[in-house]
Amino acid sequence: MKKERLRVKKIKGGTVIDHIPSGRALTVLEILNVDQETGATLSILMNVPSEKFGEKDIVKVEGRELEEEEINKIALTAPEATINVIRDYEIAEKKKVQLPDVVEGVVKCSNPECITNASEPVEPKFEVISKDPVSLRCKYCERFTEEEDILEQL
DSSP states (O other): OOOOOOOOOOSEEEEEEEEEETTTTHHHHHHHHTOOOTTOEEEEEEEEEEETTTTEEEEETTTTOOOOOHHHHHHHHOOOOOOOOEEEEEEEEEOOOOOOOOSSSSSOSSSSTSGGSSOOOOOOEEEEEEEEEEEEOOOOOOOOEEEHHHHEEE
């Protein structure tokens, strides 16, 4: 049986986000605030066969390099993702996303009674308990916020 290869046009410049868990490419687009109004040229591949992960998603965004805050948010939904910065059709930088040990101001605490959800000007702060699946513990009330709650917020 002949092995088929998936072929997608190279981009001149921008970012390729690879190794996104299957079905989460649309969440990554939400994180990047990309929609039909932005005018960005996108390539979205979903449920692509992967030897390492079984299936994966890939997102290519032309003409844009990601901010550190965006990369940190992607790490919450795709902790195995790789960010490839493309310049002149070549990979100029390649890095694996890394979920920091502490996450601040990105997601809300799942405890409605937490001080971070009150009218106090306190920014949510979490300790990362597990990176796969992602599990966070609030520094203030110690409630756990699990991957499902995180995905709903992103």
